[in-house]
Amino acid sequence: MNNENLLKEVISQFDFVGEVIQIRPYGSGHINDTYLVEFKIKHMGVVPIILQRMNTNIFKNPVQLMENILNVTTFLRKKIIQYGGDPERETLTVILNKNGKPYCQDSEGHYWRGYHFITGATSYDEVKTDEDFYQSGLAFGKFQSLLSDFPAHTLYETIPDFHNTRARLEVFKKAVEEDIINRAKDVQKEIQFILQREELANKLISMQENQELPLRVTHNDTKLNNILIDDKTHQGLCIIDLDTVMPGLAVNDFGDSIRFGASTALEDEKDLSKVQCDMHLFEVYTKGFIQGCQGQLTLAEMQALPLGALVMTFECGMRFLTDYLQGDTYFKIQYSTHNLDRCRTQLKLVADMEKKWNEMNYIVEKYIS
Ligand code: ATP
Ligand code: MG
Ligand code: MG
Incomplete structure (x- = not known):
């Protein structure tokens, strides 16, 4: 079936009213695969919704994910209503299908979901x-704040052991051994760098196990x-793309943002002299x-x-090297040493953070007090 017919088939499974006037790829x-669908509804005018075909190659369990x-x-x-915010714009609104499910399946077996368009x-x-x-x-801090009393243990771990760095170290060691x-x-230099820091x-x-850090x-x-980002206020309005929402540690999200956002170079920069963790960006x-x-x-x-x-940076460097040793089966590569280059930027960042350790802690202390 062609895509247009599949889309029509999916739209008919949700409880939409009105007439479809436009469907186009979006974002x-x-x-x-994200589409914007516009409906013309009597007395309401044009109502847009987001329709997404979920990627089940990556997310093997779309039902748990949608739950x-x-x-x-x-x-x-509920939280947004409590503080007097606008729940239609400050969080995603999942559209249920005619059977009350937060997704539907087309005749080719693909999973789809709908959201109100913000x-x-x-x-x-x-x-x-x-x-x-x-x-x-x-915005990501506020996301933590709003969800601070959500029972995180009730969420499915849709990608098991995603940030279980201990388990990832074992996989790395096995990859080195099997070679x-x-x-x-x-x-060898990169392998030794990781092994020297295995703790x-x-x-x-x-x-987390000692309950020094709570599950979030x-x-x-x-x-x-x-x-x-709100077009009028230019402030973060709504966190979207919740596919990988899982139980974990607040510092995982923070750490990953620093890893890619405070680096002075691209993830695959070959000239390592360009790669640093920028303390100004870290502070921001x-x-x-x-x-x-x-x-x-x-x-x-x-x-x-x-x-x-x-x-998070150490873990990422280790994952790139693992994939390099295993023959590049996980991350997409453009050339044969791509994963090695990526690993090297991450390890360079680790070394740079170690040098700047006191400064990083000093900055954090400044904003705690
Ligand atoms: P990524 O490559 O970041 O993993 P993705 O394929 O998982 O992206 P989303 O981030 O969920 O897709 O959506 C793609 C784009 O569609 C967003 O960047 C945003 O521009 C737009 N979008 C998604 N949901 C909405 C919504 N409810 N309202 C308005 N725009 C939306
Ligand atoms: Mg996504
Ligand atoms: Mg996205």
């Missing part, structure tokens, strides 16, 4: 100014373009994130923010 997402999204957005909606807001692909990065920290395509001999892989997990709702894809994001959290994080969580940045 610049890379994971799901997570429905639970989190329902909770957010108007008067834009998602920006690039961080252009410090203000953008600050707003991003503020299936004989690459280990060329990357890093345990740090956050042990703190984490977003796990904290890019700028996963925030809708930290300020936004802590302010956004509105006192809802524990002191231990805030003090662990630099550790979150270090461990």
Whole structure:
């Protein structure tokens, strides 16, 4: 069946009223296929909705995933109403199908979902100014704050062990040992760098096990373009793209944002002299994130923010090297040493953060008090 007919078939499964007047691909997402559908409804005019074909190659369990999204957005909606916000614009609204399910399946087996379209807001692909990065920290901090009393353990772990750095270290060691395509001999320096720091892989997990760090709702894809920015106020309005919402640690989200957002170079930069963790950008994001959290994080969580940045970067470097050793089966590559280059930028960032460790902690302390 062609795409247009599939779309019509899907639209008929949701409880929409009105006549479809336009369907077009929308946005610049890379994971799901996103469409804007416009309905003409009597007395209401044109009503837009977002329709997405979910990527089940990546997300193997779309039913659990949608249950997570429905639970989190329902909770957010209540919170937003409590503080007098606009629940139609400040969180995603999942559209149920005619059987009350938060998704539907087309005749080819694809899973689809619908959201109310949030108007008067834009998602920006690039961080252009410090203000953008600050707003991003503020928005993801607020996300933590609003969900601070959500029972995170009730969410499905849609990608098991996603930030289980300890488990990822074991996979890495196995990849080194098996060395299936004989690459280990060329990357001894990187392997040793990781092994010398292997205790890093345990740090956050042990703190979680000792209950020093509480289980939280984490977003796990904290890019700028996963925030809708209000066109009028230029402030973060709504966190979108909740596919990877899972139980985790608040410092995971913070750390991943620093890893990619405070770096002075691209993830695959070959000239490592260009790669640093920029302390100004670190401060900008930290300020936004802590302010956004509105006192809802524990002191231990805030003090662990630099550790979150270090461990997330270490984990990412280790994952790139694992994939390189396993023959590049997970991350898409454009050339044969792409994953190695990516690993090197991450390890360079780790080394740079170690050098700047006191400064990072000093910055965090400044915004805690
Ligand atoms: P990514 O590549 O970031 O993983 P994705 O394929 O998972 O993206 P989304 O981020 O969910 O897709 O959506 C793609 C784009 O569609 C967003 O960047 C945003 O511009 C737009 N969008 C998604 N949901 C809505 C909504 N409810 N209202 C308005 N625009 C939306
Ligand atoms: Mg997205
Ligand atoms: Mg996504």
